[in-house]
Amino acid sequence: MNDGAKILCVAGLGAGLMYLFDPDRGRRRRALLRDKAVHAWHEVGQALDKTARDVANRTRGLIAETESLLHEERVSDEVLVARIRSKLGRVVSHPHAIRVHAQDGRVTLEGPILAHEVERLLDQVSAVRGVKEVENRLEIHEKQDIPALQGGRARSGQRFALLQENWSPTARLVAGLVGGAAAFYGLRRNGAYGPAMGVVGLGLLARAVTNKDFARLLGVGGGRRGVDIQKTINVAAPLEKVFQFWEHPENFPHFMKHVREVRKIGDGRYRWTVDGPAGVPVEWETMVTRYEPNKLIAWKSLPGSTIRQAGMVHFSGNADGTTSVDIKLSYNPPAGLIGHAIAEILGVDPKSEMDDDLIRMKTFIETGKPPHDAAQPAERVLEASGGHAA
Template sequence: MRASSDDHDDRAAAGGRRRQGRAVAAAAGFCAGAAVAYLCDPVRGRTRRARGRDKAAHATHELRDGLGVLSRDLGNRGRGWAAAVRYRYNGHPVDDRVLHERVRAELGRYVGHPHAVEVSVHDQVVTLGGDVLADEDERARRAVRRVPGVRRVEARWTAHREAGDSPRLRGPGRHRRPVPELLQVQWSPTARFLAGTAAAGLWTLRLPRPLALAVRGAATVLAVRAATNLPLRRLTGINAGRRAIDVTAAVSVSAPAAAVWELVGDYTAFPRFMPHVQEVRLSADGRTSHWSVSGPAGTPVRFEATETRRVEGREIAWKSAEGELIAHAGTLRLTELPGGRTQVQVHLTYNPVAGAAGHAVARLLGADPERRLRQDLAMLKTYAEHAPVPASRGSRA
């Protein structure tokens, strides 16, 4: 009876695997058919295939360049680590002048007022004099002891509880303490490679289910962090302020800078050549603008923005008001080019819902802010070259 029950379970499991395999095959066939229909479309298929080839070539170049950077970084760091290990085990005499500069450089990371510290080196013995704050004393001495070549440290400085106890300790201190690699904003290629490798290794571990979910979740976060090289606050949008995504675009307009400025310097003119901008109203002082734009699926999105900088004829900077759903800030600059042309460059930083992850989802759904910005600049170019506005329209006091 027991054997019969086991056989039934085995047959049920095998049937489930077959159904799952058929479902995967059907999904793969559907995706393949959709891809063929997309690329072989009689009207736009040729353009799509050309765009796909260009993107594939660009990705190949990016991959090749990235592998080259990773190879050089791994080689340089490997040689550095090997040299450090050899020095720790073998060691060799260090000139006192070289050791003096090493100690001064290390003190700058742990002492807020390095100019108040006097350093002398004799026969690899470091003598520290001058003044230092009490809470920096022990930490700085430990750091100096770790400097390669130092045999002994003699601390003869005076440790003060308050900065006001010594004239040389007054004023703001400057700490440049070393930050661990994985806590830095930008990771090195080697750190990204090792983090990605560790994340892949964590996925292969066989653990109990609750623990496995937690470990795989952490591995996924680590892999995304390594792939994007963005800090978690920018990936999630939490505490990222107005900067989670950076977008930059530029266009060259065959029109003088004065004519282009009359368009970009007056926000109320934007609805004329930007279809997604429905309305722009200015406050009485002209510094705050109230916008109504088309959002996803044509839904109106309203927000306020405040000018933070204006250089007539050259530059405008702005930021969204506090409390807006999508915090953002940006800068627009005009640069005169030879032949009466003008370059318009826009740099935009914004924090969408869910940060960089939300930006990726928006791109998949066709709501890419970078693409929209490039379209807006193309429309500005067309409008400025074919329908210039009178010179008095955009000026403001």
């Protein structure tokens, strides 16, 4: 390790110790870190168990495939048709439009199909174990011009495990081992090749651990879906009162700690100002996309916003006069899931902060007493008539 790397390591260690042993907040931060470590340990145990089962199942499948290649297998027509139908959904957009017949290993395919899917379907069926011959009686259409070919969704076909969006436990294990080894080897080497290999290895390791594609990991081209959050809270107040409060985002700084201001700038459009890293303000704009009185409010960030997000809040009244508030939020933070993971370790990510914010909201609506630690503490109690605090 060169002198520059040593200095960075020492500086990082010093900053971490200062953060954890801060006189005011160090105790809470250490407790939060301990809880996350315990949770991570449980997650690792469950992941290892799932991976062990997946490896065992794949090993048994590989053995069965090998045995079938060494010994001729007699397959009934019903079993062969079932095997083929199980493959159709991977290669054609309208699998129910395809009729499959089998007799002594000879397969006949009938029904309408889109032209660009024919070759892929024939290749897939020919590769099915037990198929000796394929007769093509398909009705080829260049476009979706009949009812049987309308709707559906495009299929990508059989893809290599590491090219799929969701990796299997076995693929994640192999990729994680390769990525970890590459990172360890690369970071120990000098020159340009070593660090580059280390970065690639760390990226592969992060992809394997999180099972999220690289776009969501890095926050590049991932749209608004980097991190998904869902919370539900019950408020001891009538449905109308709770909805009135939420339909005015200007109220949010009165119970949210890091939301400095929400200002209406047009019809259904708002400009948000929140505390970013190190307290630096971050701004973005949103627009309301769905509004159903006393039922739901949905919004999304406008194109070009610093923070890309979308969310929806459902409101439902309960028999005892209380209100259930269900919040679903997706956002893509700077640096993607990697940035979110760092913020989560430090306890400053929106997922952690939302728990505290919702408790403040609940207390504010139920008691009318504004929280003193909100970004903009209200001076008077909540007014039931319009949902605004002065």
